[in-house]
Amino acid sequence: MNNTLDTYNYSRQFILVEDQDKKIRKRVNSDVELIDIDDYLWKVITTISMQSFEGKMYHLIQHEDKKLGWIELEDSIQILRFPAQHYKVIEERFNNNEINSNMNIEKDFISHFKGKLLNIKSQIIYNDEIYYSVFIKDKFHGFHHHSVLDPMRECDIEIDKDRLDDNIQLYKVSNLTKPVEGEYDIEALKLISVFQEAKVGKARVNQQDNFWIDLASIENLTLDLGEEGQKSIEELKLDDIFYSINSERKKSKEIVKTVLNAKDFLNDKKNKKISSDQLRASSHSDEELNSKYNELKKEHQEQGKLLRKTTGDLKLAEKRLDQQKDYSSRLEAQKDKYKKRMETVEEKLKNLDAKYKELKEKTTQK
Incomplete structure (x- = not known):
């Protein structure tokens, strides 16, 4: 399935890591106009x-808003995107890595991350290790090893009122710097998410308000959330496809909304004072807007087809996996059955051998 996902024609992101001698082609079927990749190495x-x-499979690539051309991506690192997840930095484990150095991202990361709620929006695999992209308020702050980041884990733990410290403090933010002012009578408290390393949790208080608390203020708290499961590369690539489709849909909706608003404005009969030059310009703009609208409509239909195809492939893969699991279960049952039969045969052979020895001894005595 992994190979099938790689053939889907959708918008991906990569860190460009290729041989310096490789060139970018202006046209996929011509090597006449070529561009050096030096300026774009280790860029997204x-x-x-x-x-x-x-x-060979060539990708038409762009850097920021500049379309560059076609290139075969062999060693570049795919950025696998997904909806944002919350993490905190584990200061005592943190150290910078060569990925950020190669990308020319040099800063005091700890001073930026300390006490902040970090948004993780994607991951890469580099030297067989997982690194997450870190964002703070939509600003990118490099890729960091998964072991230096503390994930926010969802939970559902009712806490008895008697287990709360008498002076328990509720906070408005996760770094526990903005306490809730005034007295707050806690009748019920349920932990809904926690940062296990930071020992900070989000709690639903009195079944209505969400606040942050220090987990040390709960007596005899034991968190048994288990290991956080890692997705397979196929699941990550599927997430990336869905992320791309949803992102394109969102952009298309925003553009279509702008186009329709512009068309309404251009067609507004109240604008009677438009000069002849402005009218000609408006007519020209209307044609462009109609063209863009039809283009976006076509893109939306193609994205819908891709989504339906991807969903179908996923269901087929899940069905095959279930069949494989069923086959494995039946095979295991046959193994157990065969094992029991062999044990029975061995027991009978032992009994037969004992009887033979007994008979032999009697014969010898005679």
Whole structure:
């Protein structure tokens, strides 16, 4: 399934890591106009489309808003995106890594991360290790090893009122710096999420308000949330496809909304004082807007087809997995059955051997 997912033509993101001698082609079927990749190595690039040529898969790429051309991506690192998740930095474990150095991201990360709620929006696999992208208020702060980040884990733990410290303090933010002012009578408290390393939790108080608390203020608290499961590479790539589709849909909706608002404005009969030059310009803009609208409509339909195809492939893969599990279960049952039969045969052989020895001894005595 992994190979199938790699053939889907959708917008991806990569960190460009290729041989310096490799070139970017202006046209996929021509090596006449070539661009050096030196200025774009270890930069985040976005793929616009993909096309097979002479047995190789080429990607049409852009850097920021600049379209560059076509290139075969062999060693580049795919950025696997997903909806944002909350983490905190584990200060005592933190150290910078060569990825950020290669990307020329040099800063005092701890001073930026300390006490902050970090948003993780994607991951990469580098030297067989997982690194997460860190954002604070939509600003990118590099990739960091998963072991230096403390995930916010969801839970559902009712806490008896008698287990709370008499002076328990409720806070408005996760770094526990903005206490809730005034007296707050706690009748019921339930932990709904926790940072296990930071020992900070979000609690629903009196079944209505959410606040942050220091977990040390709860007596005899034992968190048994188990290990956080890691998704397979296939699941991560599926998440990336859905992320791309949803992102494109969101952009399309925003553009279509802008186009329709512009069309309404241009067609507003109240604007009678428009000069002839303005009217000609408005007519020209209307054609462009109609063209863009039809283009976005076509893109939306194609994205819908891709989503339906991807969903179908996922269901087929799940069905095959269930069949494989069922086959494995039946095979295991046959093994157990065979094992029991062998044990019975061995027991009978032992009894037969004992009887033979007994008979032999009697014969010898005679």
